[in-house]
Amino acid sequence: MNTIPHKTDPSHGGVRGDDFDRRSSQAEGRFGRMFRSLPPAAWSEDALKKLAGTGRVLVEGAIETPGMVSPPEVDETHRKLPFAPPEDPKKRLQDDEENSGIDAGYTYLGQFIDHDITFDPASSLQKRNDVNALVDFRTPQLDLDSVYGGGPNDQPYMYQGRDRHGNVRLFQLGRKLTEGKGGKHIGDDLPRHTWTDPNGKTYHRALIGDKRNDENVIISQLHGVFLKFHNRFATDNPDMDFGEVQRHVRWHYQYVILHDFLYKIARKDVIESVLPHFVEGSIFDHPPKLRFYKPKHDAFMPIEFAAAAYRFGHSMVRPIYRLNTKLTGGNDPDTTDPNEKDRGIDGRQFIFAGLKDRGLNGFDEFPAEWGIDWNLFFDLTEDKDKRFGKERTQPSYKIDTSLVNPLAFLPEFSDVKATPPLDDIAKLQATARKREIPNLALRNLLRGMSMSLPSGQDVAQLMGLIPIKDEKLRVGKATNKADYEKSPTLVSLDSEFKNKAPLWYYVLAEAQHEWNEKGGNEDGSSEKAPPIQLGEVGSRIIVETLVGMLLDDGHSVLREAPAWTPSIGKGAKFDMPDFIKYAINDLKYPLKHS
DSSP states (O other), X not given: OOOOOSSOOGGGTOOTTTTSOTTOSOSBSSEEOSOTTSOOOOOOHHHHHHXXXXXXXXXXXXXXXXXXXXXOOOOHHHHXXXXXXXXXXXXXXXXXTEEEEEETHHHHHHHHHHHHHOOOSSOOSSSOOOGGGOOOSSOSSSSOHHHHTTOTTTOGGGEEEEOTTSOEEEEXXXXXXXXXXXXXXXXXXXXXXXXXXXXXXXXXXXXXXXGGGGSBHHHHHHHHHHXXXXXXXXXXXXXXXXXXXXXXXHHHHHHHIIIIIHHHHSOHHHHHHHOGGGTSSOTTTSOOOOSSOOXXXXXXXXXXXXXXXXXGGGGGOOSEEOOOTTOOOSSSTTOOOHHHHHTTOTTOEESSOSBTTTBOBOSSOOOTTBOXXXXXXXXXSSOGGGOOGGGSOOEEEOSSSOOOGGGGSOGGGEEOBOOOOOOOGGGGSOEEOTTOOOOHHHHHHHHHHHTTOOBHHHHHHHTTOOOOOGGGOBOSXXXXXXXXXXXXXXXXXXXXXXXXXXXXHHHHHHHHHHHXXXXXXXXXXXXXXXXXXXXXXXXXXHHHHHHHHHHHOTTSHHHHXXXXXXXXXXXXXXXXXXXXXHHHTOTTSOOOOO
């Protein structure tokens, strides 16, 4: 079997930690372990590849392809005709993979949160890693260091403008973005530095606190929302210095995480068991209860969170997005090819694509007419059930054991081609570079094993839960009952997975299993179907980690002002739509003051 070695070649002298106990004797460094007593789980690389799949295109068209199981060969007709579910003017949910209860924007809010608290550029997928030796290049606090960086004194190129006391208070913004060609100003790009290399290639790199917030067009413009929220708050409160503005922006952000984001993705009973004062009383009469996230000294980033549970959001990524209602084109943003219209992809972009200008690939400028109408990603008008077709708030995809096809060809590890006519599905695929691993599912699985993570069943047992039986752990889309029962079981892919599922996979399968047990699979595309949220294992790891970090931070809203509520938007019910509406200050989406 092709297993990943536990030791480095001794002829090269070894590396720090190559003889360390994989269970970790320490609770923390900056990365650490939540379940230190559990043994690591391991599989052959061949078994993980079977689970990760090949990223080929599945019949039904599509662009919405599971990336975690090898699909059958595609017939020539489907191969020549890529399509997306058409935007039905009478329906909000148009695709049976759409999650009825979670808007598409929460996928990217989750990505933004991840970039705020964890960054590990040093670990390897193909060798065992000493977690104690890894450095988290983000603070394990929800403090927006990915936005503020080192502040105006350390990174002045990110800031502009001075108040009457001579202090810099505002972020720089980039070029104007419009709602389609010649449309109204709808947003602002990130500030960018442009230069040309000796070979004549021009780059436009974002000047921001964390480069990863420019890795796709959606996260890029969401980062811009945070810049604009800060700028408006600073403008509305001229007597506050930079530090005071920063503190209040952080509190609003943390409030959204606690009272909106977590309730969207995690089980309500788990949230309120960790934070019982959310139900009644004060935080002092009913203090938080953390069962597993227990730092001995300082907050740490659990590797079970970073390398497994929090990667649940990868399954929520849609293959294709509408950025605004004025875009009508395909390869050319303003010209619709009839065959693209017939296939439902006109005016919409793939999250990643092998063709320039057909994907929302990041780390560069994109067409100025790609400004985002945030009402298509979050329900800013509170009437999404009445908006259909192009006007609808797009849902995220369900939390299940499938990834969409574009995630099998990550741009960072693939080459993008110039844009020819889109007459062949193969042209949508980037070309994987030699010796790279572009398949996100495989990267997640290899990383989990390289970090010596325990199996999902072992974590469930430690939590006092009965692990899901092997015959109930399936791989594929959470669509309807018939399709669910046809999905292969994990152990049918490889016997190595018997009673030993990778933790990342288990978190996804648990969400899918609980939804199925609730009867949500009777009609997967129905508005009445319950949304798929994380199960108990996934919810517990994520809720305890995020709450634990806030409790450890003496400047967080839970520590400095546990009874505080925002005074803008819906007050105590302040949520991400309120955050966005305040930031963009658009009369089309007025705030409803409490």
